[in-house]
Amino acid sequence: MDFKGFDHPGRPAAGGTRSVKVMIAGGFGTGKTTMVRSVSDIKPLTTEETLTQASADVDHLIGVADKTETTVSLDFGKIGINDELVLYLFGTPGQERFWFLWNGLFKGALGAIVLVDTRRLASSFRAIEEMERQDVPFVIALNVFPDSKHHPVEEIRDALDIPPHTPIVACDARDRASSRDVLIALIRHLKERSAIALEPR
Amino acid sequence: MSAPRRPTDPSGLERYYVLTGGRSGPGGPASSLDVATLIVSRTTPAPGMQHEHEEILRRCRDPLSVAELGAHLGLPFNILAVLLADLLEAGRVEARDPIPAHGAGRGPDLALLEEVLSGLQRL
Numbered sequence: 611m612d613f614k615g616f617d618h619p620g621r622p623a624a625g626g627t628r629s630v631k632v633m634i635a636g637g638f639g640t641g642k643t644t645m646v647r648s649v650s651d652i653k654p655l656t657t658e659e660t661l662t663q664a665s666a667d668v669d670h671l672i673g674v675a676d677k678t679e680t681t682v683s684l685d686f687g688k689i690g691i692n693d694e695l696v697l698y699l700f701g702t703p704g705q706e707r708f709w710f711l712w713n714g715l716f717k718g719a720l721g722a723i724v725l726v727d728t729r730r731l732a733s734s735f736r737a738i739e740e741m742e743r744q745d746v747p748f749v750i751a752l753n754v755f756p757d758s759k760h761h762p763v764e765e766i767r768d769a770l771d772i773p774p775h776t777p778i779v780a781c782d783a784r785d786r787a788s789s790r791d792v793l794i795a796l797i798r799h800l801k802e803r804s805a806i807a808l809e810p811r
Numbered sequence: 812m813s814a815p816r817r818p819t820d821p822s823g824l825e826r827y828y829v830l831t832g833g834r835s836g837p838g839g840p841a842s843s844l845d846v847a848t849l850i851v852s853r854t855t856p857a858p859g860m861q862h863e864h865e866e867i868l869r870r871c872r873d874p875l876s877v878a879e880l881g882a883h884l885g886l887p888f889n890i891l892a893v894l895l896a897d898l899l900e901a902g903r904v905e906a907r908d909p910i911p912a913h914g915a916g917r918g919p920d921l922a923l924l925e926e927v928l929s930g931l932q933r934l
Contacts, residue, residue, distance in 0.1 A: 627874040629909045630927060631847035649934075655882035657846060660889055681887070684846065686878050691930030698847040698876055698909070718845055720912045720927070747912075790934050797928045800912055804921050 626694050632793065633716055635702045635741065636725030637733025641753040641783035642701035643685045645725065649789040650687020650699065657684050661708060682708045689793075697793075706736040721747040721796050725783065728758050731769055738770060749799050750778040751792045775802075830863055830886075831893040844892050846881075847909040849874040854903045863894050864903075871904060 634642045647654045661680045685701040702709060709715055716722070722741055726734045741748045750772060752763075763778050772778060779795045782788045851874045856865040866884060875883075881891045898904040912920055 627849060628907055629847045629849050629874075629876060630923070631845070631909045655879060657878040657881040658887040660887045684878065686846070688876070688879075689931070689934070691927055695926060695930065696849075696874075696876075697927060697930070698878065700846060700878070714845060718847070718909045718911045720924075786934075790931055794928065794931050797924055797931065801921060801924045801928070804912070804924065808921070 629696045631698045631719045633719045633722040635722050635737040638704040640725040640727045645783040645789045646685050646687045646699050646701045648786045654685050654687045716744050716746045723751050724748050725751050725753050749796045752780045753783045827890045834893050846878040848877045849907040851905045
């Protein structure tokens with residue numbers, strides 16, 4: 611790559627920096643933004659997408675009244691993996707019905723963490739279904755709230771109808787080390803899946 | 812007394828319409844842009860460039876994700892994608908898509924996962 615005229619003092623590696631992305635999904639109020647915040651190297655930022663229900667055409671930006679415009683926000687953070695690799699973490703919008711409108715939201719992601727509040731299991735059903743439908747590999751992270759009762763993992767696996775090979779881990783989304791451990795569980799899970807896929811048939 | 816002025820709308824749809832020349836979605840190279848795509852400037856801003864184009868080139872001297880760029884410039888993804896399409900077509904920026912776990916036709920990328928894992932373990 612030609613970087614004539616550009617200074618990267620002491621950082622020759624910046625020219626080759628690449629990214630990977632991990633999604634954080636889960637129902638409303640399960641701690642997605644909290645997790646992004648606790649584990650990110652930067653103060654979390656928000657990016658927006660304006661979604662139009664009707665087909666996109668030149669006119670929709672001037673606000674033609676009969677088209678439905680919705681602004682969907684993604685909270686995100688990043689983690690420097692090494693000098694050449696950055697991991698971006700995106701907290702998905704609370705309203706899962708917008709996920710399919712945001713084309714390619716999950717495309718290219720390494721995988722996803724689905725946060726579950728054990729006091730309200732049902733709030734994450736939709737997120738789990740969506741991961742399965744879009745074939746995104748995921749781990750389940752039980753965000754333990756102060757008043758959460760302890761449930762055996764197998765009971766939760768059963769209630770959420772999670773296949774045996776999908777890891778379920780407990781975490782405190784407010785805690786950096788705990789959130790990092792969930793990410794580690796996800797990457798290990800992805801490695802195992804890959805190792806199985808690489809095995810000769 | 813001055814004549815009443817029409818209220819300006821610096822953050823709204825009118826502004827986006829002006830910024831993009833009324834174009835609502837990118838075609839060509841920018842249609843595959845992802846929120847985690849890294850943008851890197853290949854040239855310095857040229858005189859007479861649209862302010863936002865200049866700003867993108869300035870901010871992307873070091874690789875910056877489309878999501879960060881959108882947050883810093885206060886622009887939604889779809890509007891930013893139109894602006895980036897101009898710069899990509901003119902060869903003024905380079906776009907690097909996020910590395911997927913499964914490279915096209917290459918099978919699972921274990922080396923990449925190992926790299927991510929060791930980075931996380933150092934946190």
